[in-house]
Amino acid sequence: MGSPEGVCDALNSFNMEKSSIHFENVKPTSQSHNLRQRTFDYVRKELTPLNKSYGNMTPHPEVIEELKKIIKEKTGRSAQAKAKFLIEGVFLFKEEHSDAELVEVVKNFGKKFNVRLKELHIHRDEGHYDKTTNEWKPNYHAHLVVENINRETGKSVKWDKEDLSRIQDYFAEALNMQRGIKSDRKHLGALEYKVKKEQEQLDKIQNEKLAVHNKRAFEIQGKVFTEYFLKTFIEEERNEYLNYLKSHPLGDEYFKILNEKEKQKSKTLKYKR
Numbered sequence: 001m002g003s004p005e006g007v008c009d010a011l012n013s014f015n016m017e018k019s020s021i022h023f024e025n026v027k028p029t030s031q032s033h034n035l036r037q038r039t040f041d042y043v044r045k046e047l048t049p050l051n052k053s054y055g056n057m058t059p060h061p062e063v064i065e066e067l068k069k070i071i072k073e074k075t076g077r078s079a080q081a082k083a084k085f086l087i088e089g090v091f092l093f094k095e096e097h098s099d100a101e102l103v104e105v106v107k108n109f110g111k112k113f114n115v116r117l118k119e120l121h122i123h124r125d126e127g128h129y130d131k132t133t134n135e136w137k138p139n140y141h142a143h144l145v146v147e148n149i150n151r152e153t154g155k156s157v158k159w160d161k162e163d164l165s166r167i168q169d170y171f172a173e174a175l176n177m178q179r180g181i182k183s184d185r186k187h188l189g190a191l192e193y194k195v196k197k198e199q200e201q202l203d204k205i206q207n208e209k210l211a212v213h214n215k216r217a218f219e220i221q222g223k224v225f226t227e228y229f230l231k232t233f234i235e236e237e238r239n240e241y242l243n244y245l246k247s248h249p250l251g252d253e254y255f256k257i258l259n260e261k262e263k264q265k266s267k268t269l270k271y272k273r
Helices: 004-015 030-034 045-050 060-075 099-113 161-174 182-232 235-247 251-272
Strands: 023-025 052-055 086-092 117-123 127-129 136-138 141-147
Touching: 030 117, 030 141, 060 086, 099 117, 099 141, 099 161, 235 251
Parallel strands: none
Antiparallel strands: 023 086, 052 117, 086 141, 117 141, 127 136
16 A cells, blocks of 8 residues: 555646546545544644634534435435435645635535535645655645435435536536546546545554553553552542443453453462462
């Protein structure tokens, strides 16, 4: 797998000054990514304040459950297992585009193509450093989340090839950018897939690091606090803390570690005797 910088190099060189938008089903991590609720290696944190988010930030699972009820109410049938309730499109823009202009472009898109807009996330903090000049190469883009279910009919929004082509035309014209040619679609799809897999891998590594770090931190903190409480505080406070430990998600594992250490300690003492 290539590095995030390599993927960005490919995207930037391919998409420079070209408009592009393709919709896919939202991922479980989409909202936390778009709102920067997690840390990413390819993001400059000092630029994150330049990002802007607009719309309804209700968690995706809640909206999906609401849309399932609408489908059942309007059609009398349960939603299909493969149904797409929320879809997300990523489109490029230029540095000179203002947030207000991008919001207006998206609002007009919703009206023109009769879709309900949910979220718009404008990202100005992603990119890469040129390997030769070490110059920062920004990747200005925005994430657009729309509902893929018509709330009046309970049916999925259907876009054919002609509609998708018109959507491409719309964003190119509205953003005053060159439209990506149709022959580029396959190549762009491969790049988007590579970026997606790269992000998933980074998310996995980040989550694993956090899990290990939090587990170790809890173990150390728990042992120090326990010893401090047992030596310092009154019985009522000690019991309150120990009860909290028992109810903590990592409590069982923590006490298991302590028990193993006690058993090992007992074996060592027995051997010395």
